[in-house]
Amino acid sequence: MNFSSQQKYQIASTLVFAMWTVQLVLRAMEFTGGVFVYSIDDPYIHLSVAENILLGGYGINANEFSSPSSSILYPFLVAGMLALGAGDLGPLILNVLPGMAVIWLISGAIWPVFERQSGPVARVLRILSVPLMILALNMTALPLTGMEHPLHILATLWIALGLLRFGKTGRVGVMLGIGILLSPMIRFEGLAFSGAALLVLLAMGRWRPAIALGAALTALLATYVLLMKFLGLPALPSSVLTKSGVAETAYGGDFAAILSSVWDNLIKKLSELPDLILTVCALLIAISLPLLGQAGKAIRPLAVAAIMALLAQVLFGREDIFGRYENYANAIALVSLALCFTVFSTRSAAIMLTFVLAPMAYSHFAYWVLTPPSAFNTFGQQYQMHLFATRYFPHNLVANDIGLVSYQNDQHVLDIYGLGSEEARKLRAEGPLQPEQIKALSQKAGSDYAMIYTHWLTNGVPDSWCLAAEMNTPRVSAAHDTVSIFLLTPELEPEMRAALSEFATTLPATTDLTEFDCP
Incomplete structure (x- = not known):
């Protein structure tokens, strides 16, 4: 079979990504002694929700509705993987397969920039572009986070390439339509690019497909909102409301507070390298587009939508551990700039795109290095909490880091x-929880003990709680190095002491358990 030079580049790039991911998984499992765990606790929230979806519920507890997932669609996809028997590997599969598709599409989009030149410099730039591209999209770290981000990047690329095809042919294709509908269903940030694409279609006189797609997207989102309201839950997931200051402020409806929150977010983010890169990319697209002249007509729909989406990410997006949130915007920038740079000479275009790839890759380099030790951190802390809660002391508990501790756990987790x-989210929205509020919540839930980060509770814990033990691990990706274990039901102290003693003998060498006497 004869492959074109572009196809060879795409095949090579996709294989490098696949081998890189296999190496990371094996390296992480070396750290954990052969146990597969993700580099963060968050995918286990999706797994916990997914297993309850299969039981007819929605949330981390079988008998209580909640919306901790950051995605509308992803927990249902994870549930499908559980139903197929993939188990804990379901999120990994849902990262690797879309990740391969992402690398295939991105490498195909940027290849023309490198194809137009020859010589030793060209060969060096082509070779460098492969690892830089994979790092620029953070695809060296995202698969082991087990979250929905590679799927979001894939849907984003469908929109980008669909807009390019629309610019060339004037037709609104299936790829563009699917991308517009799926992107917000995978991550709410997807509304930025989907909305920008719809505005572009309207501006270019394609009213019928724009209105039809807009109506379909509205119907999908409305269905989700109505379902949440039926379950007594807010329109936005609790993870979005709790972790995003802009989203929570907007949900409150105070316009002045919304503007203040957006401004504060912008000032903070412009000091971060990923957002500076996106801002520069938006400026480069805006500067390059007029220089393309007639040739820019085909690129204009994508370029205009890209500028809107990149600025929306800078204004309203957020940063978090493992650089998970800006990568869809990086994909938009790379596809757009690869097209816009055609205005320059062949060598200049390749060099300029390399200089865009390099800082993107640099901003994610540390996440690649930290992935195996982060998986070990999850194993040393949250995985051990899971074992204690399910194997050694299976009782109702209080937690404030809920992934692994709720996954495959039949006991109630508050x-x-x-x-x-x-109920806890609403109380926290009013201010830091007071000890009496925590006590009331735990009594209502019938909680017998707690495994929590006490530094997250600025007002402390109820006086009646007995600090039975502390588990300490070196901190890499965990929220804190110390998990405090409190006994809430005094009658269970003999059972807890026996459980702690047995549990201590099974801990990995880097995890320490210190017991304390109850008054």
């Missing part, structure tokens, strides 16, 4: 952070 408990 989340006082607010992701898995709507």
Whole structure:
């Protein structure tokens, strides 16, 4: 079979990504002694919700509705993987397969920039572009986070390439339509690019497809909102409301507070490298587009939508551990700039795109390095919490980091952070929880003990709680190095002491358990 030079580049790039991911998984499992765990606790929230979806519920507890998932669609996809028997590997599969598609599409989009030149410099730039591209999209770290981000990048690329095809042919294709509909269903940030694409279609006189797609997207989102309202939950997931200051402020409806929150977010983010890169990319697209002249007509729909989406990410997006949130915007920028740089000479275009790839890759380099030790951190802390809660002391508990501790756990888990408990989220929205509020919540839930980060509770814990033990691990990706274990039901102290003693003998060498006497 004869492959074109572009196809060879795409095949090579996709294979490098696949081998890189396999190496990371094996390296992480070396750290954990052969146990597969993700580099963060968050995918286990999706797994916990997914297993309850299969039981007819929605949330981390079988008998309590909550919306801790950051995605509308992803927990249902994870549930499908559980139903197929993939188990814990379901999120990994949902990262690797879309990740391969992402690398295939991105490499195909940027290849023309490198194809137009020859010589030793060209060969060096082509070779460098492969690892830089994979790092620029953070695809060296995202698969082991087990979250929905590679799927979001894939849907984003369908919109980008669909807009390019629309610019060339004037037709609104299936790829563009699917991307517009799926992107917000995978991540709410997807509304930015989907909305920008719809505005572009309207501006270019394609009213019928724009209105039809807009109506379909509205219907999908309305269905989700109505379902949440039926379950007594807010329109936005608790993870979005709890972790995004802009979203929570907007949900409150105070316009002045919304503007203040957006401004504060912008000032903070412009000091971060990923957002500076996106701002520069938006400026480069805006500067390059007029220089393209007639040739820019085909690129204009994508370029205009790209500028809107990149600025929306800078204004309203957020940063978090493992650089998970800006990568869809990086994909938009790379596709757009690869097209816009055609205005320059062949060598200049390749060099300029490399200089865009390099800082993007640099901003994600540390996440690649930290992925195996982060998986070990999850194993040393949250995985051990899971074992204690399910194997050694299976009772109702209070937590404020709820992924692994709620996954495959038949006992009730009260989340006082607010992701898995709507009552706790509402209380936290009014201000830091007071000890008496925590006590009331735990008594209502019938909680017997707690495994929490106490530094998240600025006002402390109820005086009646007995600090039975502390588990300490070196911190890499965990929220804190110390998990405090409190006994809430004094009658269970003999059972807890026996459980702690047995549990201590099974801990990995880097995890320490210190017991304390109850008064």
